[in-house]
Amino acid sequence: MLESVKQLISNAKKLNQSQLIVEVFTDVKIKDEIVYYITEIQLFEKGVDGLGKKLKQYTPFTISEKKKKGQKFSNTTLEDTGQFYSSFRVDVNQAGDVKIVVNDINDLTEKYGINILTLSDDGIEKIKPKVIEKIKDYVIRTLHS
Secondary structure: OHHHHHHHHHHHOOOOHHHHHHHHHOOHHHHHHHHHHHHHHHHHHHOEOOOOOEOOOOOHHHHHHHHHHOOOOOOOOOOOOOHHHHOOEEEEOOOOOEEEEOOOOOOHHHHHOHHHHOOOHHHHHHHHHHHHHHHHHHHHHHHOO
16 A cells, blocks of 8 residues: 555656646647637737737728728737738747747737737636646656556
């Protein structure tokens, strides 16, 4: 009986924070939810960056063009052709560094700030349940390995 408890304790030494981060942020559902929240909720619906700061308003010319195309213009969305949104990707390396990367051919991060690629506190709260599940799975699997 005590041997199995000792084994669990011994296995706990195998827990690795970098590996856990890699496991969490390579999960397709979590990555998709992060990208969805940034593009569809923060940028498109609210017109804010990851810190909740309103994006700089469109110029009158851009508003006129968006009206002609039948696109949303009530707030800055950074969505025109869909190319920018579809380029969003969550990358994680083996050291556990996580970042959002995009194909920013129009220099939108320069114009609107790097925080357009940041997940807001509300977004973090939204993905927390899935992240907690992944952490539980990793810990249980490692303890029983």
